[in-house]
Every structure is written in C-alpha cells, then in structure tokens.
Amino acid sequence: MKKIFLTAAFLAAAYFAVAGSGVITPDTARVLNSTSVSDETLARAFSERLSGFQAEGTGIVIKILSDDNDGGRHQRFIIRLETGQTLLIAHNIDLAERVEDLRTGDSVEFSGEYEWNRQGGVIHWTHRDPSGSHLSGWIEHNGQRYW
Numbered sequence: 001m002k003k004i005f006l007t008a009a010f011l012a013a014a015y016f017a018v019a020g021s022g023v024i025t026p027d028t029a030r031v032l033n034s035t036s037v038s039d040e041t042l043a044r045a046f047s048e049r050l051s052g053f054q055a056e057g058t059g060i061v062i063k064i065l066s067d068d069n070d071g072g073r074h075q076r077f078i079i080r081l082e083t084g085q086t087l088l089i090a091h092n093i094d095l096a097e098r099v100e101d102l103r104t105g106d107s108v109e110f111s112g113e114y115e116w117n118r119q120g121g122v123i124h125w126t127h128r129d130p131s132g133s134h135l136s137g138w139i140e141h142n143g144q145r146y147w
Contacts, residue, residue: 038055038056038057039057039081039082039083039085040083041055042055042057042083042085043083043085045114045116045121046085046116046120046121049116050116051115051116052113052114052115053113053114054111054113054114054135054137055112055113055114055123056109056110056111057081058081058082058107058108058110059080059081059087059107059108059110060080060105060106060107061077061079061102061103061105061107061108062078062080062086062104063077063104064077064104065077065078065088067093072094073093073094074091074092074124075089075091075093075099076088076089076090077089077102079108079110085120085121086119086120087120087122087123088117088119088122088123089108089110089112089122089123089139090122090123090124091124091126091127091139092124092126095127095128095130096126096127096146097146098146099139099141100144101141101142102141106141106142108139108141109139109140110126110137110138111126111137111139112124112125112138112139113125113134113135123137124137125137126138126139127146127147
C-alpha cells in the first residue's frame, strides 16, 4: 500500500510540475507514461498546441487510411484515446515493417513523437532512427512490436 501511495504521489508531483511549467519535454513525457497520465498529457498538448515530444499510449483504431506515398511511405490510421481525443498515426514503412492485419476496433499501443494539428494530433517517428539521433518509437499490435 505504501509503495502504491508513493508511486501515485510521484506521478502527481511530476504531472503538476509539468503542468505548472507550460512546457512538456521529452524527459518529462517519458516520466508521465502511464496510459491515463499520457492521455492527460496529450489532451493538454492538444489544447495548448504543443508539439515535439515523445509520447506513449494506447488507443482503438477507428479508421484506416490509405498509405501516404509522397516522399517516405507511411501507413496511416486514426486511433481514439480513452479521453476521446483522436490521433493520426503515421508509421514510416520505408524504415519499419507495416503493421499487419490492422482492423477498425483493434487496440494498439504506440510510442512516437507528438505533433499538434486541429484534429487531435499526429504521432510519427514510430520506428528506429537509422542515424541514432532521434528517440526510437514503435507500434504494438496483437502482441507484436513494429519498429
């Protein structure tokens, strides 16, 4: 019980420290990586038009879009978080495997860079960076991790 209380207190303190600063950095986003806190962080980033931080979470696929073949090829789909916020996932299939057998209603976990847009945001960099200069991201679907 004491461990649960200390963990909850730490997460609350970290969240309010970030909320008070007006800035979400990659380091603080990694601290706030539980699904509910991550959803709150993404909701705040959307409302404040913040971008450029690593985020992790879980969502339900609500729409599968055609691949974007302009420049680097990206598999694209839209997920809905528990909060109702939607995110476009843009998964680079030139650098990572395509997420196989993806269907509407499936649950996916993700790690990638958040960029604000009017529809809820985009998650990209859901793959390894060949140059090693960017944090690696991933998508997990049906127990398989794609990166």
